[in-house]
Amino acid sequence: MISKCKKYFTFFGILAATADTKMHSFFSMIESIITKNIPKITRLLLSKVLKPIKLYSTNNI
Structure with missing residues (x-):
């Protein structure tokens, strides 16, 4: 029965x-x-190593 049914591509x-x-x-x-x-x-x-922009404003530890 299934083989008798034709299948068409739909849009x-x-x-x-x-x-x-x-x-x-x-x-x-x-x-x-x-x-x-x-x-x-x-x-x-x-x-990359993060470095402060202003070196004089940081504390030297």
Whole structure:
């Protein structure tokens, strides 16, 4: 009985599949950028040493 029933692609189904594919590629692009750049950013931030702007205003301990 099921084989006799014809299935057609609907406009909404094609639109939803296209939007899903585009969103998946966009999110995977963002994920790859984040995974490549986060270690660089953390290394850069850890390598920086915070120094006061006015050295004469700090207490020498």
